[in-house]
Amino acid sequence: MNVEQQALRAREASRPLAGATRSAKDAALHAMADALAKAEAAVLDANALDVRRAESVGTSAALIDRLRLTADRVSGMVNGLRSLAALPDPVGDVVRGWTNANGVQVRQVRVPFGVVGIIYEARPNVTADAAGICLKSGNAVLLRGSSSAAESNAAIVDALRTGLGATDLPADAVQLVVGPREVTNDLMAARGLVDVLIPRGGAGLIDAVVRGSQVPVIETGVGNCHLFVDATADPAMALEILLNAKTQRPSVCNAVETLLVHAEIAETFLPHALQVLQAAGVTVHGDEQTARYGEVLRAEEADYAEEYLSLDLAVAVVDSFDRAVAHIRTYSTGHSETIVTESQTSAQRFVAEIDAAAVLVNASSRFVDGGEFGFGAEIGISTQKLHARGPMGLPEMTSTKYVLTGAGQTRG
Template identity: 60%
Template sequence: MSIPSAQVIDRIQQTARRARVAAKRLALLPRAEKDRALLALADAVAAATDDVVAANAVDLARGRSHGMPESLQDRLRLTPERVAAIAQALRDLASLPDPVGEVVRGSTLANGLQIRQVRVPMGVVGMVYEARPNVTVDAAGLGLKSGNAMILRGGSAAASSNAALVGVLRDALAAQGLPVDSVQLLDGGHDDVTALITARGLVDLVIPRGGAELIQAVVLEATVPVIETGIGNCHVYVDAGADLAMAHDIAMNSKTHRPSVCNAAESLIVHQDVAQEFLPKILVDLAAAGVRLYADEAAGRAAASTGTAYLPVTDTQWGKEFHGLEMSVGVVSSLAAAIEHIDRFGTGHTEVIVTNDRVAARRFTAEVDAAAVMVNASSRFTDGGEFGFGAEIGISTQKLHARGPMALPELTSTKWVVEGDGQVR
C-alpha cells in the first residue's frame, strides 16, 4: 500500500474522532432505544428500495462495462427481494439479546470483593470490504446493536449502492435523534484504507472482508488490531458410510446454491469404496448445472464413463476459491487421506462430511481444523443468519478473539468490574 498524504491522514483521523464521539453515546444506549432505531432503519431501507436498486443498477452497468465476472455481479446485485432481506436482517437483530452488559462470569472472593466480567463495545470499528452492498447495512446494524460506531470502506464496484444505503441509514439515525456519525462511509481510494488501518488509538478494530489479496494486504499493513475473515476453500467429503442420495443433495447444494459466496464448496472428495457408485451421477448433474470440473485420475475415469467433460486437476485448482461454477473432484483411499487432503488445501472455513458412521463423524469433527465442521449438512449453512445470530459481520478463520460467523458478541470486548466495601491489600 502507498503512504497516504498528510491531508488524507488528517481527513481519516477526523472521521475517526467523530466516530469516537458517536461511540460514547451508543455505548450508553439501553436496548429498547437501540431496537427502536434498528426497526426504524429497517423501515427506511425498505422504503428506499427503488432508489437503492436504481443506484445498484449504475454499479452493475459500470461493472459489466469493465468485464466484471458474473459471479462478482451476483455478489453486487441488489433486487427488491434482496433489499427486503437486508431490511429483515435489521428487524431480526432487534429481536436478539443485547450483548452489552452481559455478565460473562463473576464471583465473590474470600475477602468479600465482588468481581464480574461484563461485555462492553469495542468502540470504533473499521470495515474494509468488496462488492457486497448488503454488508454495508449488516455492519451498520450490528454496530448499532453492539454499541459500536462503524467506519465503512466498501469496494469501488459498489460505490453508488453503498452511498445510497449509507445516506438512508444516516437520515434514519438523525430522525431517531441518534448520532449520524455512528455510520460513516469512506469514498476515497487505497490511501483511505491505509490511513484507516493505521489510525491506532482512534480506531479500535479493523475487519477486512473479501478476497485473499484484500485480506492479506490489511493484515500485513495494519497497526490497528485486525480480525481476519478468511477465504473459503470448502470441501465436501463423501465417506464410505454415506447415504449417497443425501450426499448428492448436499454436494449439489453446497456448490450450486450460490457459488459466488465464501461458504460454497470448491472441492468434492469421495471415498474409493463408494466412488464407482456415487461419482457418475453427481458429475453428470454438476456438469448439467454448468459446473466446470477438475478431476483426478479416478474421478476422471468416472467422468469419462458418462461422457462428462473435465480437465485434469492440479494443486492450483485444489487450493483455489473459485467464486463461481467450478469444482475440483477427487477420490481418496480412506478417511485419514481425506483429512490429510483438507489439512493441505483447506482454508479453515467450512468442511463437510457426509456419513452415517458415527465413529467417522466424530473423528472428522475432532481432527479437521476449521471454523465450522458440518456432519450431513450443506456448507451453505455457515452463516450468521442461518446460525440464528441475525446478520454477520464476517466469518473469521483465525483463532484469536473470534472464530466462525461473527455477530453481536464478537463485536464486544469485556471489562472487569470489582465492587468492595473498603478492602485494601
C-alpha cells in the first residue's frame, strides 16, 4: 500500500473519529493499552533486534538510549495511554463566544485537524504516545518512524491496531508508514490528504521536513538549553539543578547543554561544580576562565552551538547578566532556558528578555515535558510561535472553527 492509499484510509477513519464521543475514544485508549501490555514480550523482542542492529553499526550511546525499550518503558507507554483516557476531551471546547447586537450567537470551538502525520527518529515510545494523543483529540495518524526502530514500531502499531479492532472505532485511525526514504517525501507531498505534519528528531530531520514539506508543519525544535548561575544564586541549589538537568537523562531535548556562570560567583561555584560534574561522568568543554577552576577540554565556538545529547557540557564564565542574555540569544534554539538566582529583579528580567518556549527560574529544565505539565503523553515540544509553543498536549492537537447560530437573521 502506498502513502496516498494510506492517507485516503486515514481520511476515511478521521470522519467517525471527529464525531466520536469521549467515552468511545477512552474505551479505545484502554483497549489499545490492554493490547500493548499483552504484547510486551513481542515488543521487547522486536526492540532487541533494532538495538543489536544499531550497536553493530556503531550508533552512539545517546541514540541507543533513545532506541532501547525496557519493561518499565513499555509499562510507561501503557500507562500513558490510560492517563490520556482520564484527561478531558478537548474536542468541542468553546475557546470564546459572544452574541452580536443582531442576536447571532458566535462560538469558536475546538475541532480535530483530521489526519496528522508524525515523522520521527529512533524513539519507539513516540509511536504509542503519538497514536494515543491523536486518537483522543479526534485525529487519525500516519506514523513514519526511522528505519533504526522499524521492528519496534511495527510491533507497537500491530498491538495498537489489535486493540482498536476490538472497539467501534476504525483501526485505520493508526497506521505505520513503511518503506524506503522516498515514502517520507510522499508523505510530505500529501497536501490535501494530510492536514499537518509534525517532525520529531534531530536538527537535520526537522530542517528537511520544514523546508521540503508541502503539508503544513508544526516545528518541534532541538534543545540547546542553557542554565545561567546568576551572581546571587545559592551554589548548592544551582549545583543540584545542574546535575539533574545534565545527568538525569542526557539524551533528551530538555537536558542542559551549556552552563553560564556569573564571574562574581565563579570562584565560589565552579571548582566544586567541576569536580562533581566530572565525578558524574560529564566531559566539560570550558572557556579560558572556566579552565582556571579545574581540568576541562578547551571549548571551541562550535561547542556553544551543540546539542550534545550526551554527558558533555559547554561552560563559560560571563561578566554580567547582560552578557549571559546575549550568549543565550546567540546560541539558543528557543527550547528551554534556566536561571538560578535569589534576585527577583534578575528573575523578572530573565523571563522578560529570554525568547524561548519555556523559561525556568530555580528549577530543572527536565520539567519541560508534557507529562510533568499534567498534559499526559506529549506529541512533542514546539519551538515555533504559530499555533502551538512548548509541550503539545491534547488542545494543541486541535484547530478551531466558528459556529454561528441565529434565528433567521440576514445581513443588510
